[in-house]
Amino acid sequence: MARQAAVALIGPRQVGKTTLAHKIAEIRPSIYLDLESSADRDKLSDPVLFLNRHTEKLVVLDEIHRVPALFESLRGIIDAGRREGHRTGRFLILGSATIDLLRQSGESLAGRITYVDLTPLTVDEVDADNLEQLWLRGGFPDSFLAVTDSDSLELRESFIRTYLERDVPMFGPRIPAETLRRLWTMLAHNQGALLNASRLASGLSVSAPTVTSYIDLLVDLLLVRRLQPFYANVGKRLVKSPKTYVRDSGLTHALLNIETFDDLLGHPVSGPSWENFVIENLITAAPSRAQASFYRTAAGAEIDLLLELGGQQGTWAVEIKRSLVAKPQRGFYQAVEDLQPAKAFVVHAGEDRYPISESVEAVGLREMTELLLGTRAKSG
Structure with missing residues (x-):
């Protein structure tokens, strides 16, 4: 209230x-x-x-x-x-x-x-042993709590169809449901990729401005996240295109017809889907005024998620790894050197927390979420 x-x-x-x-x-x-x-x-x-x-x-x-x-x-x-x-x-x-x-x-x-x-359910709202289920099924409660993976997938498929055929036409100009579904599916296949409206438009046989307007609608409806690049005067050539993510991991998997956890682990989208799952949870846990972006240079320096928390908390840099071994690439260390964030983390699929170097710490998703929730409490 x-x-x-x-x-x-x-x-x-x-x-x-x-x-x-x-x-x-x-x-x-x-x-x-x-x-x-x-x-x-x-x-x-x-x-x-x-x-x-x-x-x-x-x-x-x-x-x-x-x-x-x-x-x-x-x-x-x-x-x-x-x-x-x-x-x-x-x-x-x-x-x-x-x-x-x-x-x-x-x-x-x-x-x-x-x-x-x-927002949909997040990792701090479910039991620790349900994290994989939350990633697979997404955070809509009925989908997460379904008796079987098959029931969950059917619920999400029904949601997608109903949203496209009934709800979307109420919120914007008339868009063919099939065209919008194809675009949504293409974004799911390219989870976490830099936005290339011209390439997407070619696949849909529409113009690039039309694709941009469709993505604008999906962003406005909180179905797609457009993560903007971080701009800083660091004397480097920076990537200027945003990344796009289908926000709920369960919808991503439904669009790609991924039903079980084994199906997910064997699918090419597994890594990018985990990246999005982590990003959504961390942005949700961060203070409401935090600014989220990513950092990438033409030379390959990259940070998956930058959170500008404000005040004494400063900026946190986050690298995301699906593996249990939190081993960042050289480009992450270079990016940390470029930006000098207040803290730098590698979020991995395990639960252990330990230092990787003097400036970088490995941490599990649940504990990383708790750290950000703590900054929210401090910011009032």
Whole structure:
């Protein structure tokens, strides 16, 4: 719940509606409205009349992107409630975090809303022995908790199809679902590669600007991450193209029809997928104002992830290795020498933590996540 605003807007993690309603009911009296349900939408035919009857309850509005016009009514309801002493935590809004939705909420509820980015499950939220399952299936709870790998894959395939055929057309200009799926799959195959819009466009028989606009949409929908290169005056020729990643590892594997962990280990995307899995977990664990990028020079010096944490924490450099042996390449040491980060780590697939050199330390993913969560606590 928002402490300093009347509304909290949360997205995009998929949580069972019944479970969510029960959890909220345990905290305080509440009312839950699923705006995909015509019956619940009908209750809001006169939103002022209906919502003013529940001023003492937390009102949960799920799938808010189905009724974006509701934001205008909420503004007046919130302001009227403030005059009567009902200032904070009145509404919890759930929905896909799209540009249009964020713009509309920001314009209508400026100063009245707090945003919470509810990411998929991360390594600090699951048992240590479930890390491989989390990597394989991704962080959407229903997928992660499925009885079998086959059931999990089927859920993710259904999500992809539904998103492309039903949800995406609501959020942007009409894009052929098959074209967008092909692009999404191409990005999955090229997980962590430098973005080459012209090459992707050639494979889709569309223009490079069209591909760029499609990727913009996938980024806005939090389905793809475009990791920007780090710029610094270090007297070196720096790579200027961003890297792209399909953010949820489970969706990556579903797009590539990878069902089991053995299938994943034998697939060429295994290494890049692990890199993305680590990056998403570390960015999620870092303080909210941290800046994430990568560093690469034309001569081969490279850092997979740079986290500018700010304040006394400075910048952390992270190299990512899928193997149990944390042995960075020469280019990583050269990059560390170029940038002189406050700390440098090699995140590996094991759990041990030990020094590799005077300036570089090996650490497992879970412990690295805990280190970053600690910096978040220090930054307030």
